[in-house]
Amino acid sequence: MPHAVSPLAEQARSALGRRNLVFVGLMGAGKSAIGRLVAQQLGMPFVDTDTEIERVSRMTIGELFAAYGEPEFRALETRVVRRLLRSGSKVVSTGGGAFINDRTRRQIERGGVSVWLKADLEVLWERVNKRDNRPLLKTENPKQTLEKLMQDRYPIYQRADITISSRDVRKEVIADDVMHAVIAYLSKGRTNR
Ligand SMILES: Nc1ncnc2c1ncn2[C@@H]1O[C@H](COP(=O)(O)OP(=O)(O)O)[C@@H](O)[C@H]1O
């Protein structure tokens, strides 16, 4: 197992112990990118649930949505999240809808420390706008769709253990914010997970 790479990472790693660290939030918030970076810094395994879903189904997320629809995708996502959270401590980046699904959210609540990467519409839009791999944004007005998803989902993401502002600064800055917040959150006497 690789070692944490800085004193901050070292401290966050030791605070986490055997817990999973789970990134949640809207499309474009940086879950996949920041999750990977934080995992590297902590010296922990990293899994992105969308990548794992694509691996086990041998289909892309777009193909899955097109062939089976969103409900089937959510069922697969629930199973993948459950399995990942039970198989040793790691950093897990979820897809944007995972924490919104009641069953998946309960697994995350039980199985790890959740971090909501919260971003404003302009930041999200700048980032998702560059790729067309997100089936939920294949609408006539994808920016408006994203705004609607913010309104619907932010009250639920708010239930995450930790909230981090995912703004337009270097990824390393956000990763440091996450590690500081993990240390602060877990030093509040939480020893039950
Ligand atoms: N702090 C950041 N600075 C610059 N680019 C970022 C930052 N965070 C994320 N990105 C980029 O934004 C895009 C969307 O990020 P991604 O991690 O795929 O988001 P999510 O998994 O939450 O949908 C990616 O190209 C990623 O590299």
Ligand SMILES: O=C(O)C1=C[C@@H](OP(=O)(O)O)[C@@H](O)[C@H](O)C1
């Ligand atoms: O918000 C959502 O419901 C989704 C977000 C996507 O992941 P990212 O948030 O990593 O883009 C992916 O899981 C799928 O397209 C559905």
Ligand SMILES: [Mg+2]
């Ligand atoms: Mg992602």
